[in-house]
Amino acid sequence: MLDYPLLEALAAVVREGSFERAARVLHVTPSAVSQRVKLLEERLGQVLVVRAQPCRPTATGAVLCGHAEQVALLEHELRTRLPEVGTSPGPRPTLRLAANADSVATWLVRALADFTSRHDVLFDLAVDDETHTAELLRSGSVLGAVTSQAEPVQGCRATRLGALRYLATCSPDFHRRHFGSGVTGAALAGAPCLRFDTKDALQRTFLRRLTRTQVEPPTHWLPSPHGFVDACREGMGWGMNPEPLIREELRAGRLVELAAGRHLDVVLYWQQGRLASPLAEELSRTLQAAARASLKAVRAVR
Numbered sequence: 001m002l003d004y005p006l007l008e009a010l011a012a013v014v015r016e017g018s019f020e021r022a023a024r025v026l027h028v029t030p031s032a033v034s035q036r037v038k039l040l041e042e043r044l045g046q047v048l049v050v051r052a053q054p055c056r057p058t059a060t061g062a063v064l065c066g067h068a069e070q071v072a073l074l075e076h077e078l079r080t081r082l083p084e085v086g087t088s089p090g091p092r093p094t095l096r097l098a099a100n101a102d103s104v105a106t107w108l109v110r111a112l113a114d115f116t117s118r119h120d121v122l123f124d125l126a127v128d129d130e131t132h133t134a135e136l137l138r139s140g141s142v143l144g145a146v147t148s149q150a151e152p153v154q155g156c157r158a159t160r161l162g163a164l165r166y167l168a169t170c171s172p173d174f175h176r177r178h179f180g181s182g183v184t185g186a187a188l189a190g191a192p193c194l195r196f197d198t199k200d201a202l203q204r205t206f207l208r209r210l211t212r213t214q215v216e217p218p219t220h221w222l223p224s225p226h227g228f229v230d231a232c233r234e235g236m237g238w239g240m241n242p243e244p245l246i247r248e249e250l251r252a253g254r255l256v257e258l259a260a261g262r263h264l265d266v267v268l269y270w271q272q273g274r275l276a277s278p279l280a281e282e283l284s285r286t287l288q289a290a291a292r293a294s295l296k297a298v299r300a301v302r
Contacts, residue, residue, distance in 0.1 A: 002064075003043075004071060009036035010048055010061060011068040015094060015124055017054030040064075063140035069096055070143065070273075076121070077279055094122040095283070098137060099146035100130035101196065102164060103268065105225035106244040108146065111290030115283055129199035130268060137271055143280065144272030146287075156271045159288060162295025163265035168206050168258035169246055170238035175256050183259050185211045192218045194231055194239030202240040206264055229255075240264060244294055267298050 012022035013033060023030040041048050048061035057065055072093040099108050104127060112123055126136055130148040137145040138153045152158040170178075178191035188211065193203050207215045220237050222228055228239050229246055233254050241255075243263070249255040270287050272280060 002067075003040070004068070006036045006040040006043075007064060007068040007071070009033050010040055010057075011065045011072075013037060013049055013055050014057045014061065014065050015096075019055070057141065059139065066096070066140040066143065069094055070277075073121075073143075073277055073279060077277060092120055092122050094124050095144075096124040096126065096142045097144050097146075098126040098128060098133040098142045100133060100148075100268075101127050101223075101225050102242045102245070103130075103146050106164070106242050107290050107294035108287070111287050114290070115286045119279060119282075121279070129197070130266060131201075132199060134271060137273075144270065144283070147269055147271055148266055149271070150267070150269055153271055156273050158269045158271045159284065160298065161268045161270050161288060161291035163267045163298045165243040165296050166202055166206075166240040166264040166266065167243050167246065167250075168203075168238055168262065169232050169241050169250070169255040170258055171233055171235040172253065172256050174232075174235045174238065175258070179258070183210070185213055185215055188215050189217055192220055192237035194220050194222050194228055194237045196225075196228070197221065197223050202264060202266075206240055206262070209264075210259060210262060265296060265298070268295065 009022065009026065009032075012025050013019055016022045016025055019030045019033045019037075023033045026033065037049055044060070046060055047058055048064060050056050050058060073095065076093040104125065112125075115121070116123070126133075126142060128136065130146065133145040134147040134149040134153055136142045137147070137156060146161070150158060150160070174191075179187050181187070188207060195203055203217075203219075207217070220231065222231055222239075225242070225245060228241055229249065231237060232239055232241065232246075233249060238258050246255055250257070268291070270284060270291070272284060
């Protein structure tokens with residue numbers, strides 16, 4: 001049987017990134033936290049935390065951290081529904097989720113804020129490309145994920161949220177300088193574009209659909225949704241921006257579309273484990289409602 005105070009120490013180290021910060025959260029000494037994690041590792045016969053800056057879990061450690069957070073959530077719900085059972089107060093439960101940066105920048109934070117206005121919980125949000133967030137769910141390190149993967153991760157269920165529409169945009173001056181004679185393959189090959197990181201394939205996908213050829217433009221790397229908008233507006237390059245984030249920029253004329261009427265729709269799904277938790281179910285409903293208000297409706301799985 002697992003010793004949950006030991007699991008709580010492990011989860012705190014991973015969440016806070018160090019034994020010292022975990023000790024402050026748990027109101028014990030760093031030595032006590034270290035001893036608890038070491039004892040858990042000895043009982044399981046394997047390393048659970050990579051002692052680095054910051055500390056990070058091993059594969060097994062990530063699964064145990066996810067389990068500890070689920071237990072904390074269930075304990076929190078039990079205290080709320082049956083205060084007479086006399087369980088100790090304990091810390092607020094932390095719900096670790098994964099999402100893509102553009103969802104965070106456009107609709108997700110509003111939904112999480114709405115949820116925290118009703119429930120005394122904390123969120124720990126891991127940000128990755130929408131094509132990779134399901135991996136965090138598969139590893140057991142998060143309770144739920146916003147992902148572009150339609151196929152449910154084993155032990156989870158997937159709910160379609162809607163499509164986040166992306167438009168290729170740039171400043172009016174950039175468009176005049178680079179595309180004054182038309183948005184041709186040659187012009188696109190010479191005009192700098194923006195990419196979020198190496199996982200970001202939106203620009204390449206757009207170019208392939210637009211030109212039907214493989215175009216490799218010069219590239220600025222800028223891992224920030226709002227930085228993307230700023231860079232486009234300032235004329236650094238063109239990039240695929242989520243439509244909700246640039247609606248006002250387009251209306252004011254500070255940005256223009258690279259090729260009017262052409263867009264990319266990325267269909268997003270909410271996947272979460274089949275945890276029998278009313279709080280988790282309410283979180284799912286909250287995210288779905290927020291997504292319906294911000295994302296494009298889709299009729300079929302893409």
